[in-house]
Amino acid sequence: MIPKVRVRFAPSPTGGLHLGGVRTVLYNYLFARKYGGEFVLRIEDTDQSRFVEGAEDYIFNCLEWCGLVPDESPRHGGNYGPYRQSERKPQYREYAEKLVEKGYAYYAFDTPEDLEKMRNEFKTPENPSPQYDSKIRGKMRNSVTLGAEETAKLLEEGTRHVVRIKMPQEETVSFIDMIRGEVTFDTSLVDDKVLLKADGMPTYHLAVVVDDYLMKITHAFRGEEWLPSAPVHVLLWKYLFGLEAMPQWAHLPLILGPNGKLSKRDGAKYGFPVFAMNWTDPKTNELTEGFKEKGFLPEAFINLLALLGWNDGSEKELFTIEELIENFSMERVHSGGAKFDYEKAKWFNHEWIKKSDAAVLAPQVKQLLAENNISATDEMLLAVIDKVKDRCNLLPDFVQQAGFFFSNPTTWDTASVSPKWNEDKKNFFLTYINQLQSATDWSPVALETSFKEVATTAGIKPGELQLPFRVMLVGGKFGPPVFEIASILGKENTIQRIQKALEVF
RNA sequence: GGCCCGUUCGUCUAAGGGCUAGGACACCACCCUUUCACGGUGGUGAUACGGGUUCGAAUCCCGUACGGGCUACCA
Numbered sequence: 001m002i003p004k005v006r007v008r009f010a011p012s013p014t015g016g017l018h019l020g021g022v023r024t025v026l027y028n029y030l031f032a033r034k035y036g037g038e039f040v041l042r043i044e045d046t047d048q049s050r051f052v053e054g055a056e057d058y059i060f061n062c063l064e065w066c067g068l069v070p071d072e073s074p075r076h077g078g079n080y081g082p083y084r085q086s087e088r089k090p091q092y093r094e095y096a097e098k099l100v101e102k103g104y105a106y107y108a109f110d111t112p113e114d115l116e117k118m119r120n121e122f123k124t125p126e127n128p129s130p131q132y133d134s135k136i137r138g139k140m141r142n143s144v145t146l147g148a149e150e151t152a153k154l155l156e157e158g159t160r161h162v163v164r165i166k167m168p169q170e171e172t173v174s175f176i177d178m179i180r181g182e183v184t185f186d187t188s189l190v191d192d193k194v195l196l197k198a199d200g201m202p203t204y205h206l207a208v209v210v211d212d213y214l215m216k217i218t219h220a221f222r223g224e225e226w227l228p229s230a231p232v233h234v235l236l237w238k239y240l241f242g243l244e245a246m247p248q249w250a251h252l253p254l255i256l257g258p259n260g261k262l263s264k265r266d267g268a269k270y271g272f273p274v275f276a277m278n279w280t281d282p283k284t285n286e287l288t289e290g291f292k293e294k295g296f297l298p299e300a301f302i303n304l305l306a307l308l309g310w311n312d313g314s315e316k317e318l319f320t321i322e323e324l325i326e327n328f329s330m331e332r333v334h335s336g337g338a339k340f341d342y343e344k345a346k347w348f349n350h351e352w353i354k355k356s357d358a359a360v361l362a363p364q365v366k367q368l369l370a371e372n373n374i375s376a377t378d379e380m381l382l383a384v385i386d387k388v389k390d391r392c393n394l395l396p397d398f399v400q401q402a403g404f405f406f407s408n409p410t411t412w413d414t415a416s417v418s419p420k421w422n423e424d425k426k427n428f429f430l431t432y433i434n435q436l437q438s439a440t441d442w443s444p445v446a447l448e449t450s451f452k453e454v455a456t457t458a459g460i461k462p463g464e465l466q467l468p469f470r471v472m473l474v475g476g477k478f479g480p481p482v483f484e485i486a487s488i489l490g491k492e493n494t495i496q497r498i499q500k501a502l503e504v505f
Numbered sequence: 506g507g508c509c510c511g512u513u514c515g516u517c518u519a520a521g522g523g524c525u526a527g528g529a530c531a532c533c534a535c536c537c538u539u540u541c542a543c544g545g546u547g548g549u550g551a552u553a554c555g556g557g558u559u560c561g562a563a564u565c566c567c568g569u570a571c572g573g574g575c576u577a578c579c580a
Contacts, residue, residue: 012580047579112578126506129576162578180510189508190576197578204580228509228575253511253573260573304517307529311518315528334518337573341516344530354543391542401542416540463539470540477540 005037007219009070010208012044013055016279016288017062019262019340020223020255023305027252028221029068030306030328040215041073043084044208046201053282062276062290066298067321080215085207092202095210095240096163096195100143104239105195108132108142109154109161131191134169163196165205165232173231178219178250178330185231193232205229209236212247220247221330224337225261227251250330253309254337262340272342276301295394296345300352304345309334318351350393358385365398369406372399376406383488387480401479405488408497409475412504416477417468421505428458428465429472429502433495442491444483451483472501 007028011021032039041063043056056074063069072078082088099105110118115132118140122130130136137144142164143151154161167187174184195206202210212220230249237246255262257270277290291301303319311317311334312327319327353361362381369376376384381402388401432454439450451469455462470482473494479485486494 010580014580044580050579108578110578115578124506128506131507131576160578164578183509185509194578199578201578203578208580223574224510225574226580230509251510256573308517313519315519317517317529336511338518339516341530344517347530388542390544461539466539474540479541481538482540 003216003218005032005035005219006040006215006217007032007037007221008040008042008212008215008217010042010044010211010222011059012047012050013059014047014050014052015055015281016275016290017059017277018274019276019305019308020252022062022066022068022276022301023255023308024221024223024252025063025066025068026302026305026324027250027310027328027330027333030325031219031221031330032071033325034328037218038071039068040078040080040217041070041076041083042211042215043074043086044204045084045086046197046203046207048086048199048201058277058279065277065292066302068302085202085211088207088211089201091214092206092210093196093200096202096206099165099195099236099239100163102239103166104235105163105165106143107151107155107161108140108164108192108194109146109159110141111160114141132164133191134167134188137166137192160198162194162198164192164194165235167192167232167235173234175230175234175246175249178248179253179333179335180251183227183230187231187235190229190231193229195236205232205236209233209240213237213241213245217247219250219330221250221252224251224254250333252333253335255308256337256339258339270342272340272345295396296349297352297356297395299356300349303352304348307348308340309338318348318355346393353389353392353395356389358382358389361385361389361395361398364395365402368396368399369403372403374399374403374407376402380405380488387484387488391478404474404479405485408493408500409473411475412501413471413476414505417471417505420464421468424458424460425465425468426502426505428455428460429468429498431458433498436491436495439491442487444481444487447486448483468505469498472498 009025009028011017029039031037041059045051045056060073060075070076072080072083074081074083096105100107118132118136119130122136132140139145144166146154167190169188171187172184173187174182177183193205194203196202208220211217230251234243234246237243257274262274273289273291273294275288275290277292278287279290280287292298299320302321302324306319306324306328307317310328310332313332359382362378362385365385366376366381384402384405385398388398391401392398432451435450435454439446451465452462455465466482467477470477470479470485473482473485473489489497
C-alpha cells in the first residue's frame with residue numbers, strides 16, 4: 001500500500017513570513033492537493049530565546065490571506081499533535097538517549113566559553129571556522145573523552161550538557177533529491193551537530209527527523225539553505241527509524257534579492273515588500289510593509305510565487321490555484337536560485353486585477369477610497385471599476401484612477417490647458433452646456449456626437465477641445481475616454497464640473 | 506578557507522543530442538487612441554570560459570571562472 005501523501009511546512013515563529021517561506025508553503029500545498037494528501041503546519045519553536053510575541057498568529061493570518069490553509073496545525077488540530085515543538089519537548093530526549101546508547105551520539109559538557117576558546121585556538125587563515133568534528137571531538141569534554149564513569153558522575157550531578165551526533169569517519173552519505181537528483185556528502189567533513197540543547201530542547205536537526213517520523217511525513221520540502229545539514233538528517237533517519245521510512249526530500253532553490261538571499265532582515269529596503277503581510281516588530285515597533293497592504297491580490301501573489309522557479313512546460317503564465325494544483329510537479333522546479341523581479345510581480349497583479357470581476361474588487365476599492373476621504377456610491381462603483389481596472393497595477397492605483405468619479409476636482413492641470421485656451425473655446429463650452437441641459441440621450445456616443453456638432457458649428461476642431469474637457473471633468477490628463485466619464489458622471493455633475501472649471505481656466 | 510548547490514537575453518524561464526535557441530517582464534519603435542492605459546505589430550538582447558565524447562552539444566563528461574548557500578546549544 002502506498003502511504004498517503006503528507007507534507008509539512010515548519011516555520012519558526014520569529015518574525016515576518018517572507019516570499020521564500022510562502023513559496024515553500026505553496027509548493028507543499030500544491031503537492032498535497034494534487035495527490036490528495038494532507039498538509040501539516042508545525043511550529044518550530046524550539047529556540048525560546050527567539051520567541052516573538054504574535055508571530056504565530058501572524059503566520060496563520062498570512063496563510064489565510066493566501067488561501068493556503070493547513071489541514072493540521074496547532075489551530076486546526078489533527079491526529080499527530082501537538083503541533084508546536086515546544087509542547088513535544090519530553091519525547092525528544094528519549095530519542096537522543098537512544099542514539100547515545102547505540103553509540104551514534106554522545107554527551108558533551110563543554111560550556112559556551114569552552115567552545116569559543118576551541119574556535120579561537122584552532123582558527124587559522126586556512127580554516128577560519130573550526131568545527132566540533134571527529135578531529136576536535138577527542139580534545140573536548142564529552143562522554144567520548146571522559147569515559148563512562150566520569151560521564152555518569154557528571155550526569156548524576158546534573159551538569160549542564162548537550163547531546164551531539166557522532167559523525168562517522170569517511171562514510172559517504174547520499175540521497176536522491178526530487179529536484180537535484182543524487183546529492184553526496186563525505187561524513188568526515190560534517191561536524192558533530194548538537195541534537196539536544198542544554199535546556200532539554202531539541203535543535204532543528206533532531207526535531208525535524210523525530211517529528212517528520214511521528215507525523216508520518218512522506219515528502220519534505222525546504223529551502224536550499226538546508227542542504228549542507230541534510231547528511232545529518234539522513235544519518236539520524238538511518239539510526240533511528242530506518243532509511244525506508246525517510247521522506248523524499250526536495251530542496252527548493254532560494255529566492256534572491258538584489259544582493260543574494262532574501263532575508264527577513266531586508267524588510268522593504270529594496271523598494272519592494274518581502275513579507276506576505278505587514279509585520280510590526282513588537283520590540284522595536286518597526287513596521288515592514290507586506291504584499292497585501294501594498295495592494296497585491298492574493299491570487300496574483302500566489303501566481304507569481306508559483307512561477308518563480310517553476311513552470312508547466314508551456315508558455316502559460318497565468319494560473320488559478322486550481323490550475324496550479326492540476327499542473328504542479330516537483331520535477332519541473334528549476335534548480336537554480338531566482339532573483340525576484342518586482343516589475344514582473346506588478347505585471348502579474350495587473351493581469352489579475354484585469355481579470356477580476358468588479359464586484360470582487362469593489363469592497364477593497366471602496367475601502368481604499370474611504371481611506372482617502374472619498375465615499376463611493378455603490379451604483380456607480382462597479383461601472384467605474386470596470387472602466388478603470390485596465391490601468392491599475394496595484395490596488396491603491398484605484399484611488400487616482402477612480403477617485404475623481406466620486407469627488408469633484410479641486411485642482412486642475414491648467415498648465416496643459418492654458419497655453420491654448422481662448423475666448424472661443426470658453427464660448428464653446430458655454431454653448432455645449434446649453435446643449436447638454438436639453439440632452440435626453442446621455443450615452444457616450446450621443447455625448448460625443450453633440451460635442452462634435454457644437455464644435456464644428458463653432459469652427460473649432462473637436463480634438464482641440466477634448467483635452468480641456470477632460471481636465472474639467474478629471475482634473476488631470478488621465479482616466480478612461482472622456483465621453484465615457486461624462487456618461488457615468490451624469491448630466492448634473494458634468495455640467496457642474498464644466499462650470500466650475502470655466503471659473504478657473 | 507572547507508563543504509554543498511547552481512550558471513540560457515538586464516530579470517523569470519522553454520528547448521530532457523538534431524531546423525534561423527522560443528516565450529514573458531522590462532526597454533525601444535510603430536499602429537490604435539487628440540489624455541493615460543489596454544490591445545496589436547515589430548525590434549534590441551542569452552547558451553560564462555576551456556577541453557573532451559559525438560556525424561552532430563545549450564543539452565553528456567572533466568577542468569576553470571563566476572554566483573549563491575552552509576560552516577551556532579538559530580531555524
